[in-house]
Amino acid sequence: MxxxxxxxxxxxxxxxxxxxxxxxxxxxxxxxxxxxxxxxxxxxxxxxxxxxxxxxxxxxxxxxxxxxxxxxxxxxxxxxxxxxxxxxxxxxxxxxxxGAAGSRFATTTTVSAGLIAMLESMTGMPAWVRNHRFEVLAANPLARALYSPLFGSEIAQGNNALFTFLDPLAREFFVDWERNADDIVAVLRGYAGAHPDDRELSTLIGQLATQSPEFSHRWAAHDVKHHRTGRKLLHHPIVGDLELGFEALTVPADASLHVFVYHPLDASSREALQLLASWDATERAEGDERAEDSERAGDADGAEVSPPAR
CATH class of the missing domain: 1.10.260.40 (lambda repressor-like DNA-binding domains)
Structure with a gap:
């Protein structure tokens, strides 16, 4: 920087x-x-x-x-x-x-087992953990189902900033794409000031600035904001439109990590989220069954065959 x-x-x-x-x-x-x-x-x-x-x-x-x-x-x-x-x-x-760290926060890329267990206990609400580089480091099953376009994006590789600006699917997924884009750039600006020596963060910002005109013109505005609470309008490929609120909680043991928890803001979004949870549970159960069948088939193929008795 x-x-x-x-x-x-x-x-x-x-x-x-x-x-x-x-x-x-x-x-x-x-x-x-x-x-x-x-x-x-x-x-x-x-x-x-x-x-x-x-x-x-x-x-x-x-x-x-x-x-x-x-x-x-x-x-x-x-x-x-x-x-x-x-x-x-x-x-x-x-x-x-x-200080030796060169920033107010550590630069974490891992999540503790306790934090992962907390995410998985939130069965009725999507929740994930991301760091200051917008890398999603852990997510519960409902969050993965909700943000399936992000987690399935080869361009993003689990990075919400890359997904928003470089993957065309983001404009279909984020109904309020413009506001979402504004927020990401303003939050990244704050993180860049807090982590002046983070080369990976600088590389991310450079990649976005060179590959996305939408990012670069927002970056030039020098806006800064915190991302602690807000609203998301999403269009999910399975359950349709959802209006969700979110709360961002800083992890006490590591201030560079934030837990994002989403909740429905209206009845239709609540129903859509419940439908998504049911669909995801079924998909995961069927996936487990297919994996077990494949494992059994592999065991059978590898078993020794005795010669016929004479």
Whole structure:
């Protein structure tokens, strides 16, 4: 990640969206560009203009938490944007000051047996675990049935970001594809700030930016958000349309992992989810029977045949 460029573009994008009136300032004078001037941000943050210009050029090294909070207030940042600003400042401090891990979180690709058992105990609700790279690391049977287009995608390989932007089936599966795409990019932006040294994450973002114009133009907006709760409109190939709510829970032992639990928001979605659970249980039972039959057939083929008695 080009850290200086990221800092500069993020601050410019946040500054450009604020009108002088919304900041309690006079809008007098000709304005060639939208938003606040640098001088106005400096006044609102109670710092010198030269200092703010230096910061907006991408230099957050040595900036105190007090000044960061003042900038966040001046730019009217929400919680996710404020956290992103602090993450960028932490990355600017260098590895020696931000810790050996180089990020706020570990970069996990495995899930504990206890967490898997918890997922499997949620028989009536789809639930899965994913990391900050949008890699689904574990899922209960109902989640696999619900997101069967994702898990069956050779392009995605279990990565929801790759599925959304690179697999054409995603536009059929996500009824609200545009909003889903916006959310993924904004969440990835936050993760990139929290994991500045994660090469796999940088590779993922680079792949999406080069292969998907839809991703790259969203990435240029520098929007950031948290993905803690929301709504999904899905079109499932077996049971049709579903309107589901979701809650995202951070795993206490590893803050880079999130458990997503889905629940129906209306009666028709509840019925569709129940139908999907029944269909999936039948499919898995029949699959087990076929596997057992195949195993028995293999055992029979491998058995020694005694010669006939004379």
């Amino acid at each position: 080009d850290l200086r460029g990221e800092i500069s573009e993020f601050l410019r994008s946040r500054r450009s969206r604020i009108t002088p009136e919304s900041a309690g300032l006079s809008a007098g004078g000709n304005r060639r560009v939208p938003g606040l001037r640098r001088e106005e941000v400096a006044v609102l943050a109670a710092i010198s203009v030269d200092w703010y210009v230096r910061i907006e050029r991408g230099n957050l090294s040595g900036v105190s938490d007090e000044v960061l909070h003042a900038l966040a207030d001046a730019l009217q940042l929400d919680d996710a944007e404020r956290q992103h600003l602090f993450d960028l400042a932490r990355a600017s401090a260098g590895p020696g000051r931000r």
